Structures are given as C-alpha cells and as structure tokens.
Amino acid sequence: MELTERKKKILRAVVERYIQTAEPIGSRALQELTGLNVSSATIRNELADLTELGYLEQPHTSAGRIPSPKGYRLYVNELMEEQRLSLEETRQINDALHLKMRELDKVIDQAGRMVSQLTNYPAFALAGNPKRPTIKRFDLILVDSASFIAVVMTDGNLVKNKLFRLPTDLSEPQLQLLTTLLNTAFVGKTLDQLTPELMRVAEHAAGGSYGLISLVVSFAMEVLDSLENSAVYTAGTSHILDHPEYQDVGKAQKLMAYLSEEQTIAQSLALPALNDDGAKILIGPENVAEELKDSSVVLASYDIGDGMKGVIGVVGPTRMDYAKVAAKLSYVADGLSKLFGTPELPPAGPAKEKEE
Amino acid sequence: MELTERKKKILRAVVERYIQTAEPIGSRALQELTGLNVSSATIRNELADLTELGYLEQPHTSAGRIPSPKGYRLYVNELMEEQRLSLEETRQINDALHLKMRELDKVIDQAGRMVSQLTNYPAFALAGNPKRPTIKRFDLILVDSASFIAVVMTDGNLVKNKLFRLPTDLSEPQLQLLTTLLNTAFVGKTLDQLTPELMRVAEHAAGGSYGLISLVVSFAMEVLDSLENSAVYTAGTSHILDHPEYQDVGKAQKLMAYLSEEQTIAQSLALPALNDDGAKILIGPENVAEELKDSSVVLASYDIGDGMKGVIGVVGPTRMDYAKVAAKLSYVADGLSKLFGTPELPPAGPAKEKEE
DNA sequence: CTTTAGCACTCGGGGAGTTTGAGTGCTAAA
C-alpha cells in the first residue's frame, strides 16, 4: 500500500528531526516542522497509522515517535534528497586526496582516516581483488657481495621488495642466472601453484645456488598471501563515543570490538559490496553481523585499476545522516578511482623539457 | 624521611589491592591483607600518617584509602617486585614475534597490536632515528618501454620502490645513464640537501631525459620524509573501556582523542624515551600531556639496527598493573631487538644444500 | 610512647515515594 503524501511528509520530518536531535518527536513539534496546516490531533492520527504500518516506533506510550529501521529504509529509498556537498566540503576532500605517498596500503589507510574525519563516524577501507594475484616478474639487485634486493611485481602492477643478507658471497652472474630461473619457473603462478614440488625442481636447476630460490620464492609467497588476505584499515573508532546512542559504554565496547575484528569486516561486510557501484546503505537489522544490528553502515566501492577494487565504509548509529554520509563517501570513492585511474606519472615530464 | 617497614608493607598492600579491585581499601581489610598482627585501629593510625605524607588519598572522609600518584611512584621504585612472566606468557609472546612480513612498518604495527592484546591496554609503537636518513643507492628497473621501477635504499638499509609509467618511450641505456647520474648526484644527501638547485644541475646533466630525474628524486624525498616523520601505530584503543576508571564516557573520549593524535604522541611521549633502556614508567601527573594527567604510561625502547631505535608503550589508568605490564613490554622490546639484530636470512640457505 | 577497644560521626549508594510535563489515545462535535 502506497502512503499518502501527507504521511510521507510526516515520516520524512520525523526522520530528519530525529537524525538531528536523537530524541523522540511529538505531534506538536511535527505541526511546525511539516508546515502542514492541520491540528496536532490530526497528526496524532497519522502517527498512529504510521506506527501501525511499522514505519515508526514508540519508546514508551507517553513519548513521541522515532523512526523504525523500516522507516529509515523508506526514507533512504524514496524520501531522501541527494545531498549536494558544499564547495567548502569538496575543496576539503580534494585537498585531502592530494596524498603524498602513493603506496597502495598508505593511500587506502589515508582514505579511511579522511572519511572518518569528514563524517565523524568510524570508517574502514580495504582493497580486494576478484582474481587471484600472481607474480609478473622478478628482479634481483646486487647490493654488495653479501646482500641483494629482491623486487617482485605482481600482475596487478604492485611492486614489493625485500633486502636479503647472506652469510656467503654472491656474484653478479650468479644473480642473473637466478633471476632468469625465477622468471621462467614462477611467473604467472597463483599462491597455490607455488608448490614445494615446483620449488624443488627449480632449486635443482639452480645447482649450487644456496637455496636462494626458496628464499626469494617464499618472499613472493608472502606478497601474494598479503595480497589475497588484504588488510582492512579502520580509523576513528573513538568517534562512536560522540553519539548519544553509544553513551552506554557496553554498547560502544561491543561495536568497537567488532570494528577491530578486521577480517570479519572484510569478509562479511565489505567484500559483498565490492561490485555494487555507488553508495550502499545497510540499516540496523539489515546487517548480517549481530554486532551491527542496531547500527548502520554506508559503503562505497572504488576502482584501483588492473581489475582491483576497493571499498570504503562508515559505521554509525541507525540515526546517522545518510544523505550527507553517502554523498561524502561517494565523492571520496570517485576521487580515489580517478586517483588510481590516472598514470602515476603526470605528463609533466616532457613538458618540463626546455627544447621542444 | 624514610618510611618504617610497617608503613611500607601497608602502602604496598593498598597499592596491590587497589590495582586488582579499583576500590578504596579500609583498615579492616588491610589487617588481613598485610598479615600484620595489629588491630585495625593501629592500621588506621598508620593510614592517617601515610595520608598525611601524601602517599595515600581519601575519596571522601568515610571511605577507605587509595594510592596517590606519589604512592604509586614509591611502589614502583622500591616496593614492586619484578614480575616474572609465566612460561605460557613467554611462549605466547615468542609465537607472536614470529611475524611473517618483515617490512619495517608492518613489524612495528604488529608489535603494537601484540602488546595491546597482551596487556589489555591501548598501545602504541613507533620507530625513530636519531640521525637524519640519506639515500644510499638508486636502482632503476626497466619493465617495458613505457614504465620502470625505481628502487631506493636508505643508509638504514630500508628499501622502497615505486612504479613509474611514462607517456613516452624509454630504453635500457637511457635508464642506465640515469641510474649512474642519480647515484653520483644524490647519494648520501639528507632531505634538506636535496635542493632544487642540485636537481637542476643534475637534470641538466641528464640532457633530454624527460625530467625523469626530478620524478625519481621527489620519490626519494618522499621516502626520506616519511622516514623522518616516522609513523606512530596505535592499537587496541577500545581497551580503555574495559577499565572502570573510564566508564565515564567523557574521560574515555578525551584519552582516545589524545591517542589518535599520533604526532603528539611521537614528539612528546615516545621520542624522549628513545635512549632510555629498560622500561620507563610515567605516573599520572608526571606526564607532560594534560590528557594523560590521570593516566599512566609504560614505555620500552628497542633496537632496530643501523642506529635506529623504536619505542613501544602502553597507556592505562594510574591503577595499572605496572609490574606485569613492564615485564611484558620489556620482554617484547628485547624480542624485537633480537629480531632486528639477526640477519634477514637465517643461515638455513647453505644448510639446505644437499652436496657438501 | 605505642597499641588497643570503644564509640560517635560522616558520607556515598541505593531504594521508595513524589512530582512534573511531554505526549498519547479516545470521544464527541464540527
């Protein structure tokens, strides 16, 4: 059954007011808020209907109404106006997006912090890749006769390195041989495919090369592993204490505990949202996790490039300002996609050349 | 004035009991706890003296006594027995110290988390270097005609890399030239010494090389910069809610806000402790930061190698279990020092060789 | 001089009772 215009107007007023004040709204207050030219008694009748239909709740008989999760849902789906960010706000975000370090982890971490600061809610951010990562190339750099740097690059164009110090001497040709060997034997393999079997074969081919193969490969495996179980960065968890619904320390504690279970967040919350575009809003009981049953989550996904995607999200009371949060989150997500979309090197290089 | 043995015994009992229960201790309870064969009245007299001397406090006239910061200080200095960790505990720490990734940032982050989990208090960890870092060597790896990887190694043997994609073509000899150039012009320089002046000279020497110099150098500068302003990792902030002294949300919030000001922690708390060995304990008002005036901090420093040091610390109520926390922290710090002290490569390499 | 028993006193915490006021639901009239 479709609601009448007037009912919608009232529902909307209740939601918006409650988002601001966190207090039940009574019929009298609604008279003014809605601007409807009807008496409070009429509004009371409407409120009774809306309560009957499950859009509103009453903390106790003699209190005003507050939105139920169902009410929020209707509000988010139909009543909420797209919030436009102010110039000030977009400028702020744009500034913050000018991150110095472009290391993937750091950028994601920073993005999470930024969102948390922007919204005043706890936030999290992570990257996830749909396909299993593989190594694309190996390089070994001789530092001195007793140490070398291994550089591995994944198919997602992520580059990692590690310095190895050896108890024995090492020569350039030796390293070259190793490099070729690594590149022929292990490129394009996923983590599971790097079997001990394969290692043994390659090690044998390496001859007397000190088991260096296994060292570098196990480093590569660490890299692949950390990529598959991508880290979740949380930020601003203390913000939940700002909101009256978490004045009860017990509740705050539960939510915080949940937020520090990073793997759970990744699996159950963020990853399912990877492929949804735009902002996704999960209200109270719509959340799978028990700990989030009376909180809400807003998620947005962004493109990292090379098929990788990421998710940033915000957690807060069901009473959170969905319009604003969703707008900010989407804006940041877009910004990140653009950031990753542009080549690392702005074509400033050639421009700098004097001679044209 | 030196306290009598009996007074010390009483003070100690008060502190230890209060650490457990967070409740004021009365004279009757102390009769049992101390094992002294005197009446409660006698103890009351002693308590009055200790209060007079500033070692104890009374929340209100008709309550028992709790230790004052001065009392804690005496306890920590003279009365506290070195806590020995149980086998179970050392095993737990040793296990946790077997970290997979040996990337510096991650290790430090992990260490902080571990300590927090171990002690049930919020913890932080950071690395700091006394001397200004410089770049030790540059390497450039050609990936394909339009991209290359820059690898820089600092004097602290930290290696960082970055992938550059270019709008133009690139050749191996070109890269080699660049590498030599970079290594002659910029090695051994601190951040300030990498002046625009120097850059211009080097760029000029590079001839038509597309301003690549400045790209790589500015990456190097980022690395140096991030090394100088080393990150602070905090973990387990939600643990403060476990303790009754922070049931007051306002207090918890203040402390949490402080803990998220990572730069402040670094500057005012951790860095001063860099060169103190062993555990350092700061009780309540001994802290410089206003926000910590009624909390305590335990710090321990560890060696990273190459002259770099790090600090891990724990923040909690003044009532925290100093003996246990200090013991755990020292143990972890030692473990970290050892971890960094041993070469990256366990000499397992040669051992793996079949043919001897 | 120290220790002890005894006793009056203090003060926070918790429970019961009361008041207040915002807000409701219902009814009867417009």
Added chain:
DNA sequence: TTTAGCACTCAAACTCCCCGAGTGCTAAAG
C-alpha cells in the same frame, strides 16, 4: 475527515531516608 478537549501514561528528576563501611578521636592498657 478534522478538530478540540480531556483523561491517562510514563520516564525522568527530585527528595527523603536508611544503611553500612569506614573514619577519627579518646581514654585506658601495655
């Protein structure tokens, strides 16, 4: 269908009072 009016409800805030743990003081005993 809307409105005015009115009785009713209930949480929150306040007051009052009791309880008991614990103190400080005094006077006597060691």
